Amino acid sequence: MKAEIKWFEYGSTMEDYFMPDNLEQFVELVTMKIGPENFDGGDYFYCHIVTARFLMDVLKLNQNFNVEWGRHQLIVPYWNQLLIEHEFKTIVSTYGNGDNWVSIAKKLSNFFQWEFEDYQVVHSKWGGPILICPSFTFNSPHTHLVSPRGF
Numbered sequence: 001m002k003a004e005i006k007w008f009e010y011g012s013t014m015e016d017y018f019m020p021d022n023l024e025q026f027v028e029l030v031t032m033k034i035g036p037e038n039f040d041g042g043d044y045f046y047c048h049i050v051t052a053r054f055l056m057d058v059l060k061l062n063q064n065f066n067v068e069w070g071r072h073q074l075i076v077p078y079w080n081q082l083l084i085e086h087e088f089k090t091i092v093s094t095y096g097n098g099d100n101w102v103s104i105a106k107k108l109s110n111f112f113q114w115e116f117e118d119y120q121v122v123h124s125k126w127g128g129p130i131l132i133c134p135s136f137t138f139n140s141p142h143t144h145l146v147s148p149r150g151f
Contacts, residue, residue, distance in 0.1 A: 001036050001037075001097065001098060001099065001100060001101065001104060002036065002037045002096060002097045002104075003034050003035065003036060003037070003092050003096030003097070003104050003105075003108065004034070004035070004036070004037045004092065004096070005032050005033070005034050005088060005089060005092055006032075006033040006034065006035055006040075006042050007032070007033050008030060008031070008032055008085060008088075009030070009031040009032075010028055010029075010030055011028055011029060017081065018081060019079060019081070020079055023078045023079040024051055024053050024077070024078045024079075025051055025053045025054050025057065026049075026050070026051055026054055026079065027048055027049070027050040027051075027054050028048070028049045028050075029046060029047075029048055029049075030046070030047050030048070030049055030084075030088075031044055031045070031046055032044070032045045032046075032047070032088065032112065033045075034092060034096070034105075034108065034112075035101075036101060036104075043105060043114060043115055043116060044114075044115040045108060045109075045112035045113065045114055045115070046072060046112060046113040046115075047072050047073065047074055047088070047111070047112045047113070048072065048073045048074070049073075049074050049076060049079075049084055050070075050073050050074070050075055050076070051075070051076055051077065051078060051079075052075055052076075052077060055070075055075070071113075072111070072112055072113040074087065074088075088112075091108070091111050091112075092108065095107045095108060095110070095111070096108060
């Protein structure tokens with residue numbers, strides 16, 4: 001099985017082209033729908049695009065402790081949508097293959113935040129896999145079960 005990016009969404013717009021106000025100092029959340037090739041469905045993956053200049057400004061504001069954690073971030077010198085999307089596509093083409101969708105999504109979650117990242121896969125007595133949110137237990141009346149999207 002092989003993954004592909006179905007679409008990109010920048011901030012709250014699904015326009016084909018996006019440009020931040022300041023090309024060298026910004027942070028922008030990108031949502032990607034990624035799923036198996038030749039299949040309409042997919043899961044949501046998130047990544048912050050952030051410039052080094054923006055990070056330096058954040059560090060300057062935090063005078064007591066000059067560190068900042070970064071996870072699921074792509075750090076760039078300036079905005080270039082074509083190069084950014086090319087980088088995302090390279091990650092998906094390099095790491096987006098495996099025996100099943102969950103194994104692929106777990107690999108991609110090393111780079112992007114997967115919407116089901118902390119869920120656990122269990123097999124039901126009916127034969128199909130079920131994703132379970134780890135903050136709940138089977139004994140809880142509030143257990144959240146999420147059925148995979150058919151792939």
